Amino acid sequence: MIGTEIELPVADGVLAAVDFGGHGPGVLLVHGSGHNAAAWADVASLLTGECRPVAVDLRGHGRTRLGSAGPEQYWRDLGDALAVLAWDRPVLVGHSTGGYAVTAATAAGLAEPAALCVVDGVVLDDRDASLAAHDAMRTADALEHLRAAFRYGWEADDDRMRAHVEQCVREAGDDWLNAGARPGLVREVTLRSFLRRGDRWVRRPAVEEIAAVTAVSPAADVLPAVDVYGRLTCPLTIVLPSGGFHAARRDEVRAVVDAAPGRRLIDIDANHNVPMTRPADLAAIILGLVRDRDTTAAGNAG
Template identity: 30%
Template sequence: MKLSTTDFGGNGRPFLLLHGLGGDRSAWETLAPQLNGHAVAVDLRGHGESPDGGWDWEAVLDDLDETAVHLELDEPVVVGHSLGGVLTGMWALRHPECPAVISLDGHRSATTHPANYAGLPAQEVAEGLAKLNAIFDAQLETITRPSHEILSALRTSPELLDALPVFAKVISPFLLVLATRNLPVPPDLVPLFDAHRAGLRRDMPENVQVREIDATHGMVSEQPAELAELINHFVSSRFNA
């Protein structure tokens, strides 16, 4: 599948930028020019101006492989936000030679398995998940792209529910940038989101380097300069080690 792309230019090592669920390549317009290299962003299948297609992780990775080859991105650093951050781990498993992997708050769905929430009684987790799933159910009725087929497939995907088992297998240098603030949510859901973050801190694989940032899940638009600095430092430290 031929993906729509934006080449932000730049010289040096290539960067492949992957947006989050429901987003598109325009998400990187502020951050990408601040990267120390040649940055290219894509619209994933079913998003932006890329064609529609069923969501199969291997097929999505095939799309990215074809794009990298077509654009002559040789062993790119892969940076992804949210869904794109989950994909970075899968890319690195397929490409163990990947020089660096950066996930920007891409790790577990907000409605992950109840055991993945830390420090909150099980009954409160169950009640919070019921409320959050009801909100997501209502939102599904208003979204036209990506398709309901893609959204439904991703919502129950084991990899999106919890990408940490995938991340644990990655041998490439791996940085995960974790948001420390919640998106605007009803007050009664704040404890659930805090418990979600606590579970991530508890369960993160040892091979993943974690940096926290004063931002919400929308960090790419909120803190592009700080993120670019974190990414550039991480990548340069790998090459200069």
């Protein structure tokens, strides 16, 4: 993967990240659950001519060794990471769970972005429904399903790990998430999902990480519910794939967009895994936000 491995200090350690280089405004790229910074490689390669993209590994993912002890740490970390990067008015892009992460960090006042881009990562339920849904994610059956479907927490020796990676590459074309992704990118993302521990490799995230981040408190000020968008004042672009998690709730997404000026809904013919399967289209959307930022800045300077 093209890029420089960096570390971004947070409250209790560091986040692993990839700085893809380039010049201009900062663009923070935040992956979804089960993915890692490598998922953004093809998007980032199309951005570096006009901006500087950096992708993070969230807690429990990729090469970040920190795990979550509570449901908010993973998105609160983004405030620390942005402080280290010291960017002026960055563009924040999040896919799936990463879409909520950038939204929550901004809603909590931990980030002051020029714009948010949320890729199939909206939260549409009210607070009560969201709490019930998160409780359902933490049941033994739900966690076992994740373990079985994605091998979360699986331990393997070198040979078994590499055999699994190559199997994922071979089967990518028929996989509901990876169909359409570049095989080499599938390999990079899958390899990065394993962390070395002693003489074994561990597939990340473990189900314990999922249990921790879904233990949302009813008393939380910022909660993964639709009212979080009322706290945003920056421009918001929502990318909604036709085969994504929220395609059937388009009217609700439209209502979020229509609730405030400076918001856009962009429909895209894709499955949920837009960063890996439609990188050129997503990069074009991000570059549009970068150019809008520059135009706004130039207008304010004038």
